[in-house]
Amino acid sequence: MISRQKGCLLVLIFTVAGVVYRCWDLDSYYYFQSYIFGISQVKNVSGTDVSDPATPDTKAGIMFVESTDNVEPTPLMVCSVESAARLNPDKPVYYFMKGFSGNLSQYPQPEYRGIPLLSSMKNVVILPLNPTGLFEDTPLKGWYQKVNPEKERYWIHVFADGCRLALLWRYGGIYLDTDIISLRSMPFDNFTCPEHIGTVSNGAMGFHHKHHPFLWNCMEDFVAHYIGDLWGQQGPRLITRVLKKWCNMDNPGAFIGKECNGISLWITKRFYPIPYPAWERYYAHWKKEDIEQAFSATYGAHVWNYMNSGKKKKVVAGSGSLIEYFFQLHCPNSYKNLIQS
Numbered sequence: 002m003i004s005r006q007k008g009c010l011l012v013l014i015f016t017v018a019g020v021v022y023r024c025w026d027l028d029s030y031y032y033f034q035s036y037i038f039g040i041s042q043v044k045n046v047s048g049t050d051v052s053d054p055a056t057p058d059t060k061a062g063i064m065f066v067e068s069t070d071n072v073e074p075t076p077l078m079v080c081s082v083e084s085a086a087r088l089n090p091d092k093p094v095y096y097f098m099k100g101f102s103g104n105l106s107q108y109p110q111p112e113y114r115g116i117p118l119l120s121s122m123k124n125v126v127i128l129p130l131n132p133t134g135l136f137e138d139t140p141l142k143g144w145y146q147k148v149n150p151e152k153e154r155y156w157i158h159v160f161a162d163g164c165r166l167a168l169l170w171r172y173g174g175i176y177l178d179t180d181i182i183s184l185r186s187m188p189f190d191n192f193t194c195p196e197h198i199g200t201v202s203n204g205a206m207g208f209h210h211k212h213h214p215f216l217w218n219c220m221e222d223f224v225a226h227y228i229g230d231l232w233g234q235q236g237p238r239l240i241t242r243v244l245k246k247w248c249n250m251d252n253p254g255a256f257i258g259k260e261c262n263g264i265s266l267w268i269t270k271r272f273y274p275i276p277y278p279a280w281e282r283y284y285a286h287w288k289k290e291d292i293e294q295a296f297s298a299t300y301g302a303h304v305w306n307y308m309n310s311g312k313k314k315k316v317v318a319g320s321g322s323l324i325e326y327f328f329q330l331h332c333p334n335s336y337k338n339l340i341q342s
Contacts, residue, residue: 063094086122088187105120139171158236169207183331201237
């Protein structure tokens with residue numbers, strides 16, 4: 002009788018072990034997300050909440066957001082994430098994708114190229130973007146519950162504007178647009194950056210401590226002055242409005258290169274060395290000495306991909322263009338696998 006009980010116990014142990022082993026790949030990934038990023042809305046394969054209420058504080062890092070359901074990022078998007086990870090090896094780089102399921106095994110090569118490439122980098126973490134959980138307990142919650150994306154003229158951009166504010170407020174770190182190619186390591190700081198003398202952009206922002214009140218003010222302004230049909234109303238216009246109040250000033254240009262109430266207003270060349278009307282210069286041929294001079298103070302080059310939506314210029318191998326030079330130097334894996342191949 003005892004031997005039969007032992008035999009049954011062994012069968013049970015091996016059965017449970019087999020189930021745990023088969024589930025490990027997916028669920029361990031969700032636990033990993035929950036642990037390193039403190040995500041409260043992570044679900045396992047069965048839909049059960051697997052987050053740990055005692056998760057440690059998020060390790061601040063560099064964040065990127067894909068606000069569409071696209072799960073095959075463009076070469077430029079992949080380059081932006083890769084370059085940030087290469088030039089900031091001491092920082093985690095988080096790529097939030099709205100369409101990403103959370104299971105890396107669903108995006109194998111060769112059907113998918115970008116996700117496998119980025120997930121192979123040791124400091125890159127690809128995460129699902131869950132707006133319901135992200136906006137919870139923020140001023141954006143009510144707005145998101147009421148807004149109708151089908152009636153919004155600039156929904157993808159407005160949605161991304163809201164996500165970056167909530168992410169920075171909730172976790173701290175640095176936010177970068179997916180068309181910013183990193184050129185050098187970035188320090189953690191509370192910073193914004195003007196794209197020109199009168200407008201402070203939201204394409205690159207940093208707040209090294211979570212729950213910064215400036216970001217809460219931005220989310221409140223986002224809702225209070227929401228105009229979905231006005232380009233930039235929830236983006237650069239918003240940051241400029243709130244910063245003026247934060248610093249009690251009328252002209253942001255007067256504070257460029259200075260600190261105002263704990264927030265640095267970095268010089269334009271940090272991220273916008275080429276203004277958006279001249280965006281095609283990224284696809285022109287440059288001399289090396291001109292590149293070194295023009296980008297000597299640049300952390301990340303914003304290539305204004307929205308301006309390229311009509312002409313659809315691409316990075317061409319062997320063209321000698323400025324953007325090809327950046328690909329070769331700062332995101333060689335993207336260049337090799339997505340441009341040369």
